[in-house]
Amino acid sequence: MRREISQRWVLSFADLALLLLAFFVMMQAQVGDRIKLVAGMRDAFGGSGEGDGDGSSSTIHGLVAANAFEADEAILKSGEAARLKAIGAAAAKAKQRVIVASQGRDGHTARLDSWELSAARTTAVARAIRMGGVPDAMIEITIPPMRASEPARGQRISVQPFPGAGSR
Template sequence: MTAARSPRWAVSFADLCLLLLGFFILLQVRNDRPDLLSAGLRSAFGTAPAEGVAGATHQAAALFQPGEAVLTPAASAMLRGLGARARADRKALRIISQGSDGGARRFDRWELAAARAAAIGRAASAGGLAEGDIEIALPTTQERAGKGQNITLLLVPAG
């Protein structure tokens, strides 16, 4: 009596199907937000960009004076340099602000989140980047338990 042999090709075929499925999922996601997809893949493989460069997510509290939309001198210089680099590389800057800080003195949390994103745009513009090459997105201003406002800076193709 001989044992039934399983076809070896079935494993290779299953691997191929899973690889194709993953590839098509990545293609679909890439059409919507390629910058977020690439940032996520970089962080998954441990090659996330360092703080102070485009692609990094910053805590707003580290960039601004407490409860205000006024940049610290170091953050202002970093953002002017980022604007100059984006202009030289013919890139646009996408500013994505998520969350909000509840500890504002003069503003409510929505005004503070928007004013901070605008202040970052102004600083990049002071570095030479044209206003038309700056995009600001505020997908959510919901307060996230203890996380405050996070701001992601992405250099994307201009146009």
């Protein structure tokens, strides 16, 4: 007498594969907000990540664009430029990559529309980091998509050093 082989394992395997696929799709969909994604993943799995040593990799340096830049321009105020250069120098010394992430946008100016101003300010922050000694290949700029239908509520820029010179 021969027993019929159960096919339940196939269904369980398919469920597991779909869950894994959904996990990776979610991670890929959140690329525009990578810093928040990394922090959320770290919290979800109960770890503090690679940066346990000195804590510098988990430090997020944030700035409000309206306060850090000259009015209606993409020119950093001298105090902010010096602060960002110091962050860049520390990251260069530790051979860390730096992620510059922008969220939101300010209103348009006589010279630039809101998207151009947002991109120019984010780039100015990256240039200040580069002045600290971080090479271009180690700086990642992230600007998530913005819709014209969403009101301009102000731009916030965050800078976060991450360990690993050649991890990309």
